[in-house]
Amino acid sequence: MRTRLGALWPLGAAIALALPVPLLDLHFIHTESAPIGLWRAHPGAPVIGDVVRFCMREAEARMTAGRPYAGGRRRGPCPYGTWMLAKPVVAGPGDTVIHTPEGVWINGRTLPKSATRPRDSAGLPVPASKYGLIILGPGELWVHSPYADGSFDSRYVGVVQTHHVSGTMQPLFTWLMPAQRTALRARGVSPSRCSLVACVRR
Structure with a gap:
């Protein structure tokens, strides 16, 4: 009996480690x-600086399905088989957003390197959200990432409704890639001083 139990302990350990994952709602962001x-992921109303995960609206999902920034060929839980996006929140209810092809302004302050690109890195056309002045109402968020020059965020998917947000993400064990550090420095942010929220908080 001891021998049989000893042979099964790796399986038991694997099950014990796997069980908490769905309960804790753990995710690897890459x-x-x-x-x-x-x-x-945890529930609760997002605030400026939080990273949220959400599904795109159907129009944007239909246009970008199968592309790497929409999850690639592997089908996800969102419209047209796309995957949830994980982006930092930079503006919320009551904030004023000005979106132009040349850049984005939040309450009169420009977001560095926030021009909207007409095509992605593969040369395919990408959707551009509505240009002009937007005053965010209740339950509305604007998401934008300082970590990547080509972030597929509200410049393309538009205002994010909180009822499309499935969780506010809490970092457990994270790090910055070289390209992310370069992007932060280009925006005048020191990666060594940049906490997970300080890069996007006002």
Whole structure:
């Protein structure tokens, strides 16, 4: 009996380690739009600086389905088989957003390197959200990442409704890739001083 139990202990340990994952709602984020690593999703109203995960609206999902920044060929839980996006929140209810092809302004302050690109890195056209002045109402968020020059965020998917947000992400074990550090420095932010929220908080 001892021999049989001893042979089964690795399986038992694996099950014990796997069981808490769904309960804790753990996720490995590997997009450059947020620090790479292990995060836990938790409920609650997002605030400026939080990283949120959400599904795109159907129009944007239909246009970008199958592309790497929409999850690639592996089908996800969102419209048209796309995957949830994980992006930092930079503006919320009551904030004023000005979106132009040349850049984005939040309450009169420009977001560095926030021009909207007409095509992605593969040369394919990408959607551009509505240009002009937007005053965010209740339950509305604007997401934008300082960690990646080509972040697929509200410049393309538009205002994010909080009822499309499935969780606010809490970092557990994360790090910055070289490209993310370069992007932060280009925005005048020191990666060594940049906490997971300080890069996007006002």
